[in-house]
Structure formats: C-alpha cells, structure tokens
Amino acid sequence: DRDRFLARLYPSTDPQDIRHADLVIEAVFEDLELKRRVLAETEAVISPDAVFASNTSALPISRIAEGAKHPERVLGMHYFSPVEKMPLLELIATDRTSERALATAWRYGVRQGKTVVIVKDGPGFYTTRILAPFLNEAMLLVAEGAGIEDVDRAVMDFGYPVGPLRLLDEVGIDVAAHVVRDVGDVFEDRGLGASDALPKMYDAGYRGRKNRKGFYRYEGDGEGRRKGPSEEAYRFFGARSGPGPDARSIAHRAAFLMANEAVWCLQDGVLRSARDGDVAAILGLGFPPFTGGLRGGFAGSLRR
Numbered sequence: 001d002r003d004r005f006l007a008r009l010y011p012s013t014d015p016q017d018i019r020h021a022d023l024v025i026e027a028v029f030e031d032l033e034l035k036r037r038v039l040a041e042t043e044a045v046i047s048p049d050a051v052f053a054s055n056t057s058a059l060p061i062s063r064i065a066e067g068a069k070h071p072e073r074v075l076g077m078h079y080f081s082p083v084e085k086m087p088l089l090e091l092i093a094t095d096r097t098s099e100r101a102l103a104t105a106w107r108y109g110v111r112q113g114k115t116v117v118i119v120k121d122g123p124g125f126y127t128t129r130i131l132a133p134f135l136n137e138a139m140l141l142v143a144e145g146a147g148i149e150d151v152d153r154a155v156m157d158f159g160y161p162v163g164p165l166r167l168l169d170e171v172g173i174d175v176a177a178h179v180v181r182d183v184g185d186v187f188e189d190r191g192l193g194a195s196d197a198l199p200k201m202y203d204a205g206y207r208g209r210k211n212r213k214g215f216y217r218y219e220g221d222g223e224g225r226r227k228g229p230s231e232e233a234y235r236f237f238g239a240r241s242g243p244g245p246d247a248r249s250i251a252h253r254a255a256f257l258m259a260n261e262a263v264w265c266l267q268d269g270v271l272r273s274a275r276d277g278d279v280a281a282i283l284g285l286g287f288p289p290f291t292g293g294l295r296g297g298f299a300g301s302l303r304r
Helices: 002-007 032-043 099-111 127-143 148-158 164-171 173-188 197-203 231-237 247-267 274-285 294-303
Strands: 023-026 051-054 074-078 088-093 115-120 216-219 225-229
Touching: 023 032, 023 099, 032 051, 051 099, 074 099, 088 099, 088 274, 099 115, 115 274, 127 148, 127 164, 127 173, 127 197, 127 231, 127 247, 127 274, 148 164, 148 225, 148 247, 164 173, 164 216, 173 197, 197 231, 247 274, 247 294, 274 294
Parallel strands: 023 051, 051 074, 088 115
Antiparallel strands: 074 088, 216 225
C-alpha cells in the first residue's frame, strides 16, 4: 500500500508539470498577495477548465480571485490540522464560483474520505468565523484573572477535546494573529471587544509550540513536550484583577460565543442549513460530539 501511494506522487518545482491537472490546491502561507501571485502563475500554465482551490482558513476567496482569468473556477478548500485525522472539508464558494467547480472539489474531498460542507465566502467563512470569538473570549477571561490552565480545563470539562489556549499554541500564534486581523472587522462592527494580547505576543516573537514560546512552556529541542503554563505569558494581559470567573462561567462564556456566531452565520447565509453548522462544528472544531452539535449542546447545558 505504501509503495502504491508513493508511486502516485510526483514532486516537482517546475510549474509546467501541473499543466494537465484538473484540480490544483494551493496551500501557501496566509498572505493575500502571495496567494494572488500563485493563482496568476498557476493560471498561466493550467487548462482554462481546471479548478483552482485555495487552502486558506480566513482570507476571502473573492479577494484572492481578484484579477483571475477564470474566477468561476476559483474556490476555497479549507482543510483542518492534522489533515490526515480531521474528517471535515469546508468548501467556500464565491458569488462567481461555478457549480462544476464545486462538484469537482466536492467529489475530490469525498474520495479523500472527508465529510464536505459548502459555505458562502466571507471573512473566516464559517469555522474560523465561529472559532475566533471563542478564542478571543478565552483571552478576555485570562485578562479578568482566570488562569491559563483553568480556562483550558473548564472548556475541556465542557466536552471539547482541547482547550482554546493550548489550541492557539498548537496552531501557532503567528497564524492566529493573521486570522484575527482578517476577521476582526466582522466583530468590531457589532461592538464586540477584542483582546490585544495575541498581537502583542506575536510582536514579541511568540509563535506557540513551534518555537516553544506560547501560553505553555515546552522542554527539549524542537517543539518539545508541553509542560505547565508560561508565567511570562501573563504579562501580555496587563493588570489582572481578582480570582477570575468560576469554571462554569468560563466554559459557558467561551462556548456560547461560538454558538452565537453560528447563528449569525446562518442568518447571513454563510451556512446552507443549521445541520451543516452542527456537523462542521463537531468535525472541524471539536465541539462536544455527544451533544449532536451546537443546538443540542446548549439545550442540554442550559437544562443542567
């Protein structure tokens, strides 16, 4: 099996080698100009019928496709890390994306064994858009006096597989800082306050586990094994007051922000159905699966 899979791969640095491709998936860093340049270079060699997909977690596909020769062939294919384990694939369609392009990407994702949902283009799409306020609330809780481990433990006790601050370390504070910048306007328009801790940490050289500088300490070379919370990380939260909220308040405040944003996504037409929102939250973001999704999770939580 290994040899058969490896035989299908053809690593190359020559753009001409993709000229016969039916689908090209770009996965460069979250930089708008870089992605536009890759799209232009790709369109110069591929067939006009080929589909171009950007694997981005927050940048609007319509902005990446500005100036494209065939914008109807451009869409987003948002994979989740680690890709070999996470079962969700989020397809992002712009107002100009053709049904044929969507069908091509959908079929490819299904053959990869993914559960595929289609969402409307916009800052953060669906999954990143509902994740951003969840992570932001975790940092606001720390600023109010909650401990880093206390926040993560309370959210995990609620049913998430990993806490929000540990997740920021795993994803990378550099990546998260870019995402916050890209989706921040969505929340500011509604008057939601944003923590400034993450940009400060990024500017100070914090990248999370990848450089062993994040919300937690890491031992050894490379990414190292995670140890306790980093006392140095607290300095980015200013003067912290009081003992902080209790565990129940921590879990509800973080998770309710995610649920509230999901309702906004449904209202704005980002989601095609509430069921898609439930499926994507569970399979892409680890929302407590035993609840059946955002709707069931909060009905049960409020009853308790």
